[in-house]
Structures are given as structure tokens and as C-alpha cells.
Amino acid sequence: MEHLRPVTAGVPQEGAPAAPDLADLLKLCGRGDQNAFAQLYDAVSARVHGLAVRVVRDPAQAEEVAQEAFLEIWKNSGRFDPAKGSPLGWLLTIVHRKSVDRVRSAEASTRRDTTYNQQNQPVDHDSTAEAAQASLEAHRVRAALESLTPIQREALELAYFGGYTHTEVATMLDLPVGTAKTRIRDGLIRLRDTMGVGA
Amino acid sequence: MSDIHALSGAYAVDALDDLERAQFERHLRDCEICSREVESLRDASALLAETSAAAPPAALRDRVLAEIATVRPLPPVVTAASTPHRRRRLPAFLAAAAAAVVIGTGGVVWQQVDDDGPESRTEQVLAAPDAQTFTQVLPGGAEATVVRSKELNEAVLITHDMPAAPNGHAYALWLQHDDVMVPAGVMPPGSDNEVLLSGDAASANGAGITVETAGEEHPEPEGDVVVTFDFESEA
Numbered sequence: 488m489e490h491l492r493p494v495t496a497g498v499p500q501e502g503a504p505a506a507p508d509l510a511d512l513l514k515l516c517g518r519g520d521q522n523a524f525a526q527l528y529d530a531v532s533a534r535v536h537g538l539a540v541r542v543v544r545d546p547a548q549a550e551e552v553a554q555e556a557f558l559e560i561w562k563n564s565g566r567f568d569p570a571k572g573s574p575l576g577w578l579l580t581i582v583h584r585k586s587v588d589r590v591r592s593a594e595a596s597t598r599r600d601t602t603y604n605q606q607n608q609p610v611d612h613d614s615t616a617e618a619a620q621a622s623l624e625a626h627r628v629r630a631a632l633e634s635l636t637p638i639q640r641e642a643l644e645l646a647y648f649g650g651y652t653h654t655e656v657a658t659m660l661d662l663p664v665g666t667a668k669t670r671i672r673d674g675l676i677r678l679r680d681t682m683g684v685g686a
Numbered sequence: 687m688s689d690i691h692a693l694s695g696a697y698a699v700d701a702l703d704d705l706e707r708a709q710f711e712r713h714l715r716d717c718e719i720c721s722r723e724v725e726s727l728r729d730a731s732a733l734l735a736e737t738s739a740a741a742p743p744a745a746l747r748d749r750v751l752a753e754i755a756t757v758r759p760l761p762p763v764v765t766a767a768s769t770p771h772r773r774r775r776l777p778a779f780l781a782a783a784a785a786a787v788v789i790g791t792g793g794v795v796w797q798q799v800d801d802d803g804p805e806s807r808t809e810q811v812l813a814a815p816d817a818q819t820f821t822q823v824l825p826g827g828a829e830a831t832v833v834r835s836k837e838l839n840e841a842v843l844i845t846h847d848m849p850a851a852p853n854g855h856a857y858a859l860w861l862q863h864d865d866v867m868v869p870a871g872v873m874p875p876g877s878d879n880e881v882l883l884s885g886d887a888a889s890a891n892g893a894g895i896t897v898e899t900a901g902e903e904h905p906e907p908e909g910d911v912v913v914t915f916d917f918e919s920e921a
Contacts, residue, residue, distance in 0.1 A: 519759055528750060528751070532747065533740060535735075536746065538738055540738070553750075562759055566763055573729045583699070625737045629737055648734070648738070669692055672727070675698060676695070
């Protein structure tokens with residue numbers, strides 16, 4: 488089975504001992520093995536938390552989202568099906584969905600009185616970048632992203648990290664309605680093929 | 687039909703609104719190609735998270751581990767696991783109705799497919815221990831019943847003595863999610879039917895039948911409402 492190598496943020500990858508297999512850990516979690524879950528947490532927490540922070544932005548809310556996501560991962564660990572994608576893809580899908588739900592519902596309830604807040608909530612790029620630098624995988628991904636067209640990359644990042652719908656992305660990028668979804672798909676396909684993931 | 691396949695990338699990165707998401711998820715049940723593509727694109731999207739890794743505060747680890755210790759993991763989905771390729775075994779007419787309700791213009795033989803194993807999905811729903819039943823009697827004496835199993839995430843519509851839809855029309859089926867009616871298939875001709883609804887029945891809060899023009903795409907109900915079912919008020 489082909490899946491992403493688990494990496495621990497801050498630890499160089501060369502010559503590192505074989506990391507635990509995430510699919511095996513999920514299987515053990517499904518049987519209620521809390522030690523396996525702790526190992527899983529240590530292997531993926533930087534990516535889970537970092538993704539939540541990037542999408543949700545507010546650190547306290549991002550932590551809440553990460554905690555909710557971990558609980559859902561634990562509860563559903565026995566339902567992970569390795570035939571349907573990588574363990575990391577599966578669990579980050581849960582994290583991403585929760586993060587997007589959080590920004591959209593928060594926006595729906597506060598859109599009226601916080602018009603200026605968006606500019607005043609910058610992502611903490613320093614700490615984010617610092618941890619990400621440690622991952623060789625991150626460098627490979629950044630290089631792969633360079634192979635996308637600027638529109639593909641921008642559409643993909645607005646959708647994935649911004650949490651915007653494809654119709655919103657189309658408006659933001661002045662694209663004809665219905666073309667942003669194509670850019671997002673094309674960008675993902677190029678990223679997938681460049682990085683050699685997926686079945 | 688609009689090209690629903692093109693939504694695979696946007697779906698993989700959660701860039702669909704709720705209605706599009708519901709429609710695409712229904713499409714996924716019947717489209718092997720899109721399912722495979724979504725799986726691979728999700729793995730690709732997970733790569734993006736590599737570029738934003740940021741270690742959480744140590745306290746989060748303690749909170750998470752304390753919390754999971756109090757919760758039992760869900761059991762595996764035994765039914766789905768023991769019936770591989772479920773999406774291929776769904777009645778063919780559901781595949782036709784997957785993206786949006788496209789009403790047939792007649793001449794098509796609608797047939798409930800019950801030969802896909804010892805117990806069809808419909809039978810499983812009707813026999814489910816958690817099955818809920820909602821029956822409505824129509825003005826002409828016709829009877830419509832929805833049987834839903836949350837555990838199986840399926841609902842079946844059963845009709846008796848249903849009058850034929852007006853000429854050039856057909857009955858469209860819907861599942862209601864909050865205030866949105868999401869297409870759930872088309873009723874085959876005939877007064878007595880058992881139809882498995884497509885879509886997420888477990889999270890739906892209602893169902894409905896409308897009369898729609900044949901041969902057109904109906905992403906939302908436009909015609910007359912024949913009957914609605916409120917899942918919140920179990921009889």
C-alpha cells in the first residue's frame with residue numbers, strides 16, 4: 488500500500504528509524520488501544536494542528552477544532568479503509584472538513600459586525616514556517632506547487648487553506664463561474680502526479 | 687446533465703456548498719471513476735498540510751488523550767464491509783438519477799432490482815432493527831410510507847394505489863436536509879412500488895414527493911408537492 492510517510496515536525500528525516508505505520512495504528516485504535524492513539528497523535532499532531540491553524544486562524548479556536556478532529560479520528564479509527572486512500576489523507580480530510588465548517592459557521596454568525604477583523608487576524612507565519620521548514624516533505628510539496636500554473640495554485644490554496652467554495656474562489660480570482668472548480672481539480676491532479684501519491 | 691464529474695477536485699478540498707456536496711456525494715455512490723479520483727485527490731490535498739505543519743501546545747496532547755479515554759471507538763461497519771462494491775449493486779435507475787432528478791419520458795422499463803444477493807438493500811432497510819416508519823394517506827386513498835434506517839443510512843418509499851402522474855410528468859423523490867430538498871430519485875411508473883431513496887437518509891429530517899415535468903433536470907422541487915414526511919415526528 489502506498490501512503491505518505493509519517494514525519495514528526497522538527498526531526499530530520501534522513502536515517503530516522505522507521506516510523507510506525509499509520510494504518511496499523513488506526514487498526515489498533517479501532518480496538519481501543521490508547522497507546523496506539525498516543526503514537527498516532529505524536530506522528531501527525533503538527534500537521535493536524537497546523538492545518539487547523541492555517542484554516543481557522545484564531546489559535547484558540549484552531550486548538551478546539553484539532554481536539555474535536557482527534558476525537559472523531561479516534562471514534563472512527565475502526566472504519567478507516569486502506570483500500571480507499573492513505574491514512575494521512577483520511578484523517579486530514581476529517582481535520583479539514585471540521586476547520587472549514589468552523590470558519591463558515593463562525594462567519595455566518597459574525598459577518599455583520601466584524602468586517603475589519605479579517606485584516607487584523609494575520610496567520611502567525613513565523614511559527615508556521617519554522618515548523619514546516621523541518622519537513623523535507625514540505626520542501627518537495629512546495630517544489631511541486633511551483634509546477635502548477637499561478638491560477639491553479641491560487642485557486643487551490645484559496646479553497647484548501649482559505650476554506651472558500653469554488654464559486655467564491657471564481658469571484659475572488661475574476662474567473663468565469665464554473666472554471667474555478669476545474670482549476671482546483673487540475674491543480675490537485677498535477678500535485679498528485681508530481682508527488683506520486685494516490686492509487 | 688451538467689458535468690458533475692468536474693466537481694471531484696472541489697469536493698476533495700471541501701470547496702462545495704452544502705447542496706452541491708449532497709448532490710456530489712450521491713453521485714459518488716454510483717460513480718466508481720469519481721470515487722477513485724476523489725480518493726487520490728484527497729491524498730494529494732493532504733500534501734498541502736505538509737507546508738503548514740505547526741506543533742500544537744503540549745497541553746493539547748493531554749486533553750486529547752484524556753478525552754479519548756472516555757469514549758469507545760465506533761464498531762466497524764460490518765454490513766458495508768461484507769458487501770463489497772455496494773455502489774455497483776444499487777438499482778440501475780438510481781445511477782440515472784444520481785446527479786439530479788432527470789425524469790424519464792416513458793418507454794423505459796423501471797424495474798426494482800432484487801437479484802443482488804440473498805437480501806437486497808431494500809429488504810435490509812425494511813428488516814432493520816432501528817427502522818422507523820412514516821405513513822401518509824393521500825386524498826384519493828393512496829398510501830405512501832417511508833421506512834428509514836439511520837444505522838444503514840437508507841430510506842425506502844413504499845406506495846399503494848398511487849395514481850399515475852399526469853401525462854408528461856413523473857413523481858420525483860426528495861430527502862430534506864434542514865431547509866434544502868435534495869434529489870433522491872424518481873419513482874418508477876406503477877401504483878405499487880418499493881423504491882430505495884438515494885442520498886443520506888440518516889441525517890435527513892424529512893422526505894417528500896413532487897410532480898415534475900418529464901425529461902428535465904430538477905436540482906430542486908418546482909412542481910406540486912404530493913406529500914411530505916416529517917422524520918422528526920415519529921408516529
